[in-house]
Amino acid sequence: MRARSLFAATALATLAFASPAMAKKKPQPDYSPALPVPVAAPRAADGAIFNVVAGYAGLVEGNRARAVGDPLTIDLEEQTTTAKSAGSKTKRDGGFAITPPTTGPLKFLNPDALKASGQGSFNGQGNASQTSSLSGEISVTIAEVRPNGTALVRGEKRMMLSQGDEWIQFSGIVRLADITPDNRVASTRVADARIEYSGKGSIQRASREGWLSRFFNMITPF
Numbered sequence: 629m630r631a632r633s634l635f636a637a638t639a640l641a642t643l644a645f646a647s648p649a650m651a652k653k654k655p656q657p658d659y660s661p662a663l664p665v666p667v668a669a670p671r672a673a674d675g676a677i678f679n680v681v682a683g684y685a686g687l688v689e690g691n692r693a694r695a696v697g698d699p700l701t702i703d704l705e706e707q708t709t710t711a712k713s714a715g716s717k718t719k720r721d722g723g724f725a726i727t728p729p730t731t732g733p734l735k736f737l738n739p740d741a742l743k744a745s746g747q748g749s750f751n752g753q754g755n756a757s758q759t760s761s762l763s764g765e766i767s768v769t770i771a772e773v774r775p776n777g778t779a780l781v782r783g784e785k786r787m788m789l790s791q792g793d794e795w796i797q798f799s800g801i802v803r804l805a806d807i808t809p810d811n812r813v814a815s816t817r818v819a820d821a822r823i824e825y826s827g828k829g830s831i832q833r834a835s836r837e838g839w840l841s842r843f844f845n846m847i848t849p850f
Contacts, residue, residue: 659782659783659784659797659798659799661697661769661783662696662697662769662770662771662772662782664695664696664697664698691809691811692804692807692808692809692811693770693807693811694770694773694779694804694807695770695773696770696771696772696773697769697770698769698770698811699767699768699769699770699783699811700767700768700769700770700781700802700807700811700812700813701765701766701767701768701811701812701813702765702766702767702768702781702783702798702812702813702814702815702818703765703812703813703814703815704762704763704764704765704766704798704815704823705763705814705815705816706760706761706762706763706815706816706823707760707761707762708758708759708760708761709757709758709759710756710757710758710759711755711756711757711758712754712755712756712757713753713754713755713756714753714754714755715752715753715754716750716751716752716753717749717750717751717752718748718749718750718751719747719748719749719750720747720748720749721745721746721747722745722746722747723743723744723745723746724743724744724745725743725744726743762823762825764796766783766784766785766796766798767783767785768781768782768783768798768799769781769782769783773804777803777804777805778801778802778803778804778819779801779802779803779804780799780800780801781798781799781800781801781802781818782797782798782799782800783797783798783799784796784797784798792827792828793827793828794825794826794827795824795825795826795827796823796824796825797822797823797824797825798815798821798822798823798824799821799822800815800818800819800820800821800822801818801819801820802817802818802819803817
């Protein structure tokens with residue numbers, strides 16, 4: 629009974645610390661849409677025609693997103709390819725020989741019995757490569773406008789499917805000048821971009837390794 633209790637405790641500890649990424653089954657909660665800044669009440673008429681508070685927009689700006697709460701579309705164009713190769717090769721030879729005298733009390737020694745040699749070699753190679761791509765669209769909102777002409781954007785898209793849920797979350801820093809007239813920005817122009825694409829459900833569970841297999845993979849010495 630004590631051995632089974634120890635095994636269960638070890639398995640639970642392994643599941644808790646071995647794979648924290650797999651334990652996360654819920655999207656991050658800090659991607660709620662940003663609300664626009666409330667517009668102050670217009671001042672009393674002072675005889676002027678121009679009033680900045682009453683929804684002013686420059687003629688050159690049009691409908692381009694520029695304020696907190698304005699939506700825009702991020703074109704996901706992520707594609708990365710990495711490759712790494714390493715190799716090592718060593719070789720070492722050594723030997724010695726002793727020639728006994730042909731006369732005297734040691735003449736009975738066999739010259740071939742006093743020879744020794746050694747040889748060692750190592751040859752190792754390693755290769756690793758990875759290719760990932762992500763394409764699509766996600767609409768986000770401007771959460772903060774900064775004095776240097778940049779803006780913090782964030783947003784998410786959740787899909788509730790019959791076999792599980794999926795979500796895409798995005799956040800990053802964009803330049804207001806990079807926003808196109810139709811309010812689109814390529815993800816390759818977003819600084820400090822954070823993209824998360826995950827989900828939960830029967831399909832996600834089927835694509836993961838079982839907990840018992842993960843446990844034995846953690847303790848196996850091979």
